[in-house]
Amino acid sequence: xxxxFETISSLARQLAKGSVSSRELxxxxxxxxxxxxxxxxxxxxxxxxxxxxxADLADQARVDGSxxxxxxxxxxxxxxFCTRGVKTSCASKMLADFIPPYNATVVDKLQEAGMVSLxxxxxxxxxxxxxxxxxxxxxxxxxxxxHRVPGGSSGGSAAAVAAGLAPMATGTDTGGSIRxxxxxxxxxxxxxxxxxxxxxxxxxxxSSMDQAGPMARTAEDCALxxxxxxxxxxxxxxxxxxxVPDYSAVLDQSIKGLRVGLPKEFFSSHLNDAVAKTxxxxxxxxxxxxxxxxxxxxxxTDLGVSTxxxxxxxxxxxxxSRYDGVxxxxxxxxxxxxxxxxxxxxxxxxxxxxxxxILIGAFTLSAASYDQYFMKAQQVRRLIAEEYQAVLKxxxxxxxxxxxxxxxxxxxxxxxxxxxxxxxxFTIGANLAGLPAISVPAGFVDGLPVGMQLIGTxxxxxxLLNIAHQFQRRTDWHSxxxxxxxxxx
Amino acid sequence: MTDAATVRDVAALARLTISDQDIxxxxxxxxxxxxxxxxLGTADTTDVSPMINPxxxxxxxxxxxxxTLVDREGLMQNxxxxxxxxxxxxxxxx
Numbered sequence: 001x002x003x004x005f006e007t008i009s010s011l012a013r014q015l016a017k018g019s020v021s022s023r024e025l026x027x028x029x030x031x032x033x034x035x036x037x038x039x040x041x042x043x044x045x046x047x048x049x050x051x052x053x054x055a056d057l058a059d060q061a062r063v064d065g066s067x068x069x070x071x072x073x074x075x076x077x078x079x080x081f082c083t084r085g086v087k088t089s090c091a092s093k094m095l096a097d098f099i100p101p102y103n104a105t106v107v108d109k110l111q112e113a114g115m116v117s118l119x120x121x122x123x124x125x126x127x128x129x130x131x132x133x134x135x136x137x138x139x140x141x142x143x144x145x146x147h148r149v150p151g152g153s154s155g156g157s158a159a160a161v162a163a164g165l166a167p168m169a170t171g172t173d174t175g176g177s178i179r180x181x182x183x184x185x186x187x188x189x190x191x192x193x194x195x196x197x198x199x200x201x202x203x204x205x206x207s208s209m210d211q212a213g214p215m216a217r218t219a220e221d222c223a224l225x226x227x228x229x230x231x232x233x234x235x236x237x238x239x240x241x242x243x244v245p246d247y248s249a250v251l252d253q254s255i256k257g258l259r260v261g262l263p264k265e266f267f268s269s270h271l272n273d274a275v276a277k278t279x280x281x282x283x284x285x286x287x288x289x290x291x292x293x294x295x296x297x298x299x300x301t302d303l304g305v306s307t308x309x310x311x312x313x314x315x316x317x318x319x320x321s322r323y324d325g326v327x328x329x330x331x332x333x334x335x336x337x338x339x340x341x342x343x344x345x346x347x348x349x350x351x352x353x354x355x356x357x358i359l360i361g362a363f364t365l366s367a368a369s370y371d372q373y374f375m376k377a378q379q380v381r382r383l384i385a386e387e388y389q390a391v392l393k394x395x396x397x398x399x400x401x402x403x404x405x406x407x408x409x410x411x412x413x414x415x416x417x418x419x420x421x422x423x424x425x426f427t428i429g430a431n432l433a434g435l436p437a438i439s440v441p442a443g444f445v446d447g448l449p450v451g452m453q454l455i456g457t458x459x460x461x462x463x464l465l466n467i468a469h470q471f472q473r474r475t476d477w478h479s480x481x482x483x484x485x486x487x488x489x
Numbered sequence: 490m491t492d493a494a495t496v497r498d499v500a501a502l503a504r505l506t507i508s509d510q511d512i513x514x515x516x517x518x519x520x521x522x523x524x525x526x527x528x529l530g531t532a533d534t535t536d537v538s539p540m541i542n543p544x545x546x547x548x549x550x551x552x553x554x555x556x557t558l559v560d561r562e563g564l565m566q567n568x569x570x571x572x573x574x575x576x577x578x579x580x581x582x583x
Contacts, residue, residue, distance in 0.1 A: 097567075098567055099563075099566065099567060100563075101559050101560055101562075101563025101564055101566075101567075102558065102559045102563075193544075194543045194544060195544055195546075208541065208542055208543060209543070234551045235558075237548040237549050237550065237551075238542065238544075238548055238549075239549075240544070241549070300532070302528065303528055303529065303531075303532055305525065306525055306526045306527075306528045306529050307529065309522065309525060309526070310526055310529070317503060321503075321504075324504070325569060326568075326569070326576050326578055327564075327567070327568055327576055328564070328567035328568060328569075329567075329569070330569075331569035331570070335579050336579065337579050337580075337581075338578055338579050338581055339504075340579070341578060341579055342504040343504055343505065343506050344506070346503075346504050346505055347505050347506045350505075355505055356515075356518065356519075356522075358503050358505065359496070359499055359500055359503060359505065359515070359519065360519065360522055360523075361503075362499050362500075362502050362503040363491075363499045363519075364526075366499065366502070373526055373529070375539055376529045376530075376532075376534060377526075377529060378539030378540055378541060379532075379534035379537040379538070379539050379540075380529055380532045380534060380537075381539070381540040382537055382538065382539065382540035383532060383534065383537060385540060385543065416521065417518050417521060417522065418521050418522060418524075418525050421522075421525065431543075432543065433543060434542075434543025434544050458544070
């Protein structure tokens with residue numbers, strides 16, 4: 001199988017040499033998906049015919065002289081991105097039959113770069129979750145241990161890349177939804193700065209934090225894809241017009257003298273001891289490469305969880321008010337009147353976690369609670385963002401764990417709703433502050449992957465990718481792959 | 490503590506219904522989540538302005554030109570019920 005577990009960089013070289021065709025890569029990806037997906041449930045739409053047709057077009061474009069580095073490379077999209085003519089469900093019953101008449105800008109940009117879309121990945125419903133168990137289409141299984149979660153909300157994307165169904169997938173990250181599943185599945189995932197990548201056509205969860213990014217095997221691959229994803233979009237008023245650097249061109253810089261800040265709050269009681277040891281060892285690798293490790297403090301880290309879980313559901317409750325059963329999406333049977341149509345369409349169309357968050361959001365936005373919760377959280381958000389800004393004046397980058405634990409078991413009843421929210425404790429700071437952050441494979445605990453998180457300055461993706469690449473030149477955690485033998489149904 | 494009646498009122502505002510079977514559990518979880526938010530009260534936010542956009546920048550505007558971005562027919566095909574160019578809903582006026 002030519003494409004199995006290979007990086008985009010490697011596949012691009014083989015495509016350029018002519019030792020493999022895009023059609024062969026796509027046929028292989030389809031075969032692997034048909035073999036392993038019945039167990040993994042990472043892919044919820046596989047578009048074989050359109051993928052093969054696009055692969056043939058890419059092969060022809062190469063014959064005609066095109067040399068785009070992403071030309072003919074297969075890709076999977078998280079099912080949160082609108083794809084013209086292709087079902088886009090956001091893993092919800094509400095949108096189970098929704099067929100967008102337009103593409104998300106991210107989808108357009110990657111298609112223009114020559115990537116071949118295989119289909120759509122499973123996810124937590126409306127991106128609300130850290131385990132991928134809230135999907136209307138069922139939980140995704142972690143390829144390293146199918147009795148465990150892949151993380152979420154981009155759990156399908158992470159599991160698909162980890163299992164070699166595609167060399168990369170798109171993800172979105174509102175509170176850690178790229179980095180945490182990347183960590184739990186042993187792949188590399190980048191959440192860019194808020195505004196670096198267009199949100200147009202990306203189904204909205206919390207608009208002041210949502211950001212799209214690449215999930216791939218290596219930082220080098222993330223750089224290649226970010227080159228094509230990033231940039232100004234007149235269709236997203238929050239999308240920055242700052243010039244996009246060539247992220248691949250700056251991957252070979254020494255990190256000697258780089259100042260890496262370790263927040264003591266990231267190594268607190270929330271963190272599993274074995275994960276702490278693994279991440280600490282990974283940070284020693286940065287030190288061995290010449291980086292200087294500096295102790296820093298982000299005292300409001302724990303407050304971030306409360307802040308995030310006020311702001312995100314509040315924004316979600318407003319964003320999801322559009323699903324009313326009238327213009328698109330699920331409609332209940334035989335509504336007696338308009339109110340009945342609204343109530344039953346929404347109650348039947350949304351899953352439990354989504355309704356839980358809408359309810360909390362509606363409460364914190366209500367006149368009686370607004371100042372106590374919503375306004376207060378927006379103020380605390382500024383304090384948290386300022387803490388990050390202050391620390392990032394003293395150090396070049398912040399390092400720590402991506403998640404407090406390795407992948408936990410599926411259907412873990414011992415975890416309360418708020419226990420689950422604490423899974424995001426180390427990732428949500430970057431979303432609240434709008435900063436870029438990356439998770440890179442950093443080792444294993446009991447056979448399960450651990451991720452190291454690096455958080456950078458605003459629009460500092462190039463530096464983050466370079467540090468991650470330098471780490472991956474010294475380690476091989478990113479090259480290890482799960483044993484998929486017996487993973488068929 | 491927020492009681493079940495208040496939770497039901499909020500649900501009604503959000504156009505959601507909670508069954509009699511679920512209300513107790515939903516209310517417990519609702520209060521657990523509010524307890525998580527209590528920590529916010531420990532932060533001194535005197536004279537701190539709210540942060541609405543993480544980049545603290547004004548949203549960019551584009552020229553107000555008429556453009557056709559999506560096709561009407563494609564949008565209407567997703568309507569649960571429609572007639573010609575109209576969305577159908579239960580009768581609103583008697």
